[in-house]
Amino acid sequence: MKQTGDLNLVKKINKSIVLHYIRNYSPISRARIAEQTGLTKATVSSLVNELLESSLANEIGTGESSGGRKPMMLLFNRTAGYALGIDLGVNYIRAVITDLEGTIVEEYKVQHDNTVLELALVELKACIREMMQRVPESVYGIVGIGIGIPGISNGQGDILFAPNLGWTHVPLQQIIEEEFGIAVVIDNEANAGAVGEKEFGAGRDAADLVYISVGIGIGAGIIIKGELFRGSSGFSGEIGHMSIQHDGKPCRCGNAGCWEMYASENALYEAARNILNTQKIDMELLLTLAEKGEPAVIKLFERVGHFLGVGVVNIINGFNPELIIIGGRLAEAGRLLRPTMLQSLEGRSLPYPRERLQIEFSQLGSRSAVLGACSFAISKFFASTKVSVE
Amino acid sequence: MKQTGDLNLVKKINKSIVLHYIRNYSPISRARIAEQTGLTKATVSSLVNELLESSLANEIGTGESSGGRKPMMLLFNRTAGYALGIDLGVNYIRAVITDLEGTIVEEYKVQHDNTVLELALVELKACIREMMQRVPESVYGIVGIGIGIPGISNGQGDILFAPNLGWTHVPLQQIIEEEFGIAVVIDNEANAGAVGEKEFGAGRDAADLVYISVGIGIGAGIIIKGELFRGSSGFSGEIGHMSIQHDGKPCRCGNAGCWEMYASENALYEAARNILNTQKIDMELLLTLAEKGEPAVIKLFERVGHFLGVGVVNIINGFNPELIIIGGRLAEAGRLLRPTMLQSLEGRSLPYPRERLQIEFSQLGSRSAVLGACSFAISKFFASTKVSVE
């Protein structure tokens, strides 16, 4: 209870409401905003003028009359600034620049082994420097940098633990902010993916959704009432280590029969090794074999699809989300996984929560995390005040 | 975005802040409230006076001086009104009256077979009438009625589906409101239990907690950031039907190897039937046998404890709550279940999320749901506006 109510707060609330309408329903007139929000025309006028002054909105000329004076239409100025999003993978760094609506204007990807912290930081900084040179001219320049990481972060921008990189306790936000003097946001790769899909992908209309990133392992990003749920200590979404076979094979995490031992890239490759004699097994190989109609390989995918469904049912029954989005590397095989996944889903889930559930594969593909990182930066830029009133 | 900012809102926010301080830190002086909240003394004075006028706070005389004028101490007037909470079980109706702080002042329980809707409604109304006669005199009288039900409700106060009662689509809120003219809140029994423990029990200091009600089946109430999470269509918490054995025994829900087939009252009884020759197996019998040191019966409890742990690990890994509270009938056997539950928990959970997790058995016992129901009523009374600002 630090924040109290005063006139300043009132203005921030209303200004963010007006901006919200301009961002989401533009082109829109002052009169229409007043009508929709319940604010008076005078208030809207005053706030819109401030937004015009700060270049966040533009007037783009008159619109259609509906029997009276023509309205002056307002447009969100999506190029008032740009966001830099980075997906820091285990063996690559991917970066994009988007405008304030999340449209990609620059993209960059480099293969790099990031397991040595010092080298990774050098590469990361070089990448950021490169992107900063590519940013178009604008009023605000880069409004923030968002970074998705394959690990757990606390709320203060420190990486606590990144198992696949071997990093612990890296104050990444601080390091990058000090280097570039720009606001930085750090979060988990699955969380970033969830936000990316929520803002720019398959989840735009859902308030409660779970994004499941199926790669080497399984991670999840959980969005509740439109907001990311990070868990009490940032560890929500380790759902790959949910056991679906209590006496199953032991996992390195301590548990037995973990979901990701049945339904992940690793699970797929391990099963493939028992069938194929090839040395190098990877996604491309398996996909091409499946395309060719190799029945044993198709069976592999079907089996993984089945187990995907088993875990998804558990999420549905515990969480009752509106939407489940499946992303990550394995989502590339969506077409092969879908039938058996839906089959085990139909057979196993409770009818009521199933009824309203939508389940989709990622729309943004490998870009969901990096776009989510951009969204973090944009949100921080706008969310000087985020207010919810019930 | 219906609610906009105006002076009215500012006042509501600040008034609820002041009331919050009086409710939680009384006895407290105006000066201390001003200091803690950041509001000016003048504002606090004005708002406090309104609260005094509406009988929600009282002055109880001067306190200790700290080197100046003695402060006038304020107390929350917990007896300004009363809440009626009802736990509508499958074969009982339990009701309590509490003051505005949740202290029980009247209690009532009746055995009744509620599976026939009409009969249950008659009994429920009779119960409410009975309790209304027992309410102490007060300014506001009964401020609301909260009802916990063994089923799913939508947000509008209708019971959608109550499998163990055989009810579907009962507009219970409307029925009771029309009969008594008092605000009514309906929610699931596990949700009510979660709120009860959060407000008055083991969860008072936790923001993110999961209450697991282990009875005939397993249900859960999920509290995120201090607020109940109901899922997108009210079905969150059907976590008893999370599979912990993907190829396990089929459950009537369609899934296989559901958690509640391994770790519930039913699971316990079924296992007991294979051991004991007695006709009537119930909790009391098993508990007394275990007390007597019957090794086979003790093993039964230990086994259930183990499987409780298996499911709890899944919740921890997916949700990362601060606190897990185990309630319901089976919590009565907490002493017997705890060792094996903790054992499977220690062995199976990821170290990081486990680190900060607390796990407890219910403090309120069989009263958690009925007290949560009271809390619903009290919250509705106060939550004319609930505001959160970030």
Added chain:
DNA sequence: TAATGTTTGTAAATCCATTAAACAAACTTA
């Protein structure tokens, strides 16, 4: 073409909760 009514956006006056500053009362300490 003129009259009428509608819609849009701005301007001026008013409202009202908070803040800031001043103050009186009550109390402790030296």
Added chain:
DNA sequence: TAAGTTTGTTTAATGGATTTACAAACATTA
């Protein structure tokens, strides 16, 4: 007794939103 502190109220100022009024721009209709 004098000086300093703390509490809580009073008073005026502040700055948002609202209300009311109004001018400009436009469509419709006669």
